[in-house]
Amino acid sequence: MNNTVKLHYIVDGEDFTRAGEASADVKKNLRKLGVPPDVIRKVAIALYEGEINMVIHANGGVIDVEVSPECISMALKDQGKGIEDVEKAMQEGYSTAPDEVRSLGFGAGMGLPNMKKYTDSMKIESTVGVGTNVYMTVSIS
Amino acid sequence: MTISDVKKALNCKVFCGEDLMDQEIHSACGSDMMSDVLAYVKDQSVLLTGLVNPQVVRTADMMDMLCIVFVRGKEPDQMMINLAQSRGIVLMNTSLRMFDACGALWDSGLRGGHKSDE
Numbered sequence: 001m002n003n004t005v006k007l008h009y010i011v012d013g014e015d016f017t018r019a020g021e022a023s024a025d026v027k028k029n030l031r032k033l034g035v036p037p038d039v040i041r042k043v044a045i046a047l048y049e050g051e052i053n054m055v056i057h058a059n060g061g062v063i064d065v066e067v068s069p070e071c072i073s074m075a076l077k078d079q080g081k082g083i084e085d086v087e088k089a090m091q092e093g094y095s096t097a098p099d100e101v102r103s104l105g106f107g108a109g110m111g112l113p114n115m116k117k118y119t120d121s122m123k124i125e126s127t128v129g130v131g132t133n134v135y136m137t138v139s140i141s
Numbered sequence: 142m143t144i145s146d147v148k149k150a151l152n153c154k155v156f157c158g159e160d161l162m163d164q165e166i167h168s169a170c171g172s173d174m175m176s177d178v179l180a181y182v183k184d185q186s187v188l189l190t191g192l193v194n195p196q197v198v199r200t201a202d203m204m205d206m207l208c209i210v211f212v213r214g215k216e217p218d219q220m221m222i223n224l225a226q227s228r229g230i231v232l233m234n235t236s237l238r239m240f241d242a243c244g245a246l247w248d249s250g251l252r253g254g255h256k257s258d259e
């Protein structure tokens with residue numbers, strides 16, 4: 001694989017049951033490209049948590065993934081309500097998710113910490129009332 | 142042990158993946174919180190859970206798990222079965238509760254796959 005491969009997804013915010021389809025497709029593509037399994041696992045988990053967040057908090061958004069021989073870059077952008085206190089949101093256990101989300105197995109305040117844990121870099125840009133952009137990279141080495 | 146051995150140990154009903162029962166498994170985990178599965182699981186191939194929704198199948202898929210066992214006799218719907226089939230994941234249930242199901246698998250020699258088990 002010498003060239004950069006770009007993948008683009010629109011995440012539907014209406015249907016929680018479909019949340020994760022983009023991440024599953026990225027995983028399938030990375031496998032086809034011959035990316036090492038441990039790198040695929042990290043990307044899949046980080047992206048899946050991000051995708052779930054988009055559906056829970058922001059009514060969907062767009063995901064762009066760029067695969068180069070050196071690293072996988074992910075950009076998740078939404079036009080949701082934004083994050084008031086990013087530092088607080090990064091703490092394990094802190095969550096603003098409604099109870100119905102908890103009953104589905106998420107909303108325990110693990111999403112953003114998980115995304116940080118499984119990526120080599122992560123940057124959050126968020127403006128209340130405008131939306132949130134999350135940038136993550138995982139190195140291939 | 143194989144997925145077939147898990148089926149025997151927990152007296153499971155199989156919903157899909159009958160042709161995948163000979164796969165070897167080395168460890169398992171039990172959780173109703175999918176974020177915890179994503180945070181702490183590493184190469185466990187069986188997930189025991191009391192949670193029944195499509196995100197359970199998607200979580201297992203992200204973690205390359207081979208089999209999901211629903212405890213307390215819970216049954217997946219057709220959408221979940223279709224999703225699991227497309228991802229090559231075995232879906233089963235057992236009438237046992239979580240604690241007893243985990244205990245029965247431990248008795249059969251299966252472990253959690255963490256260092257503290259060794």
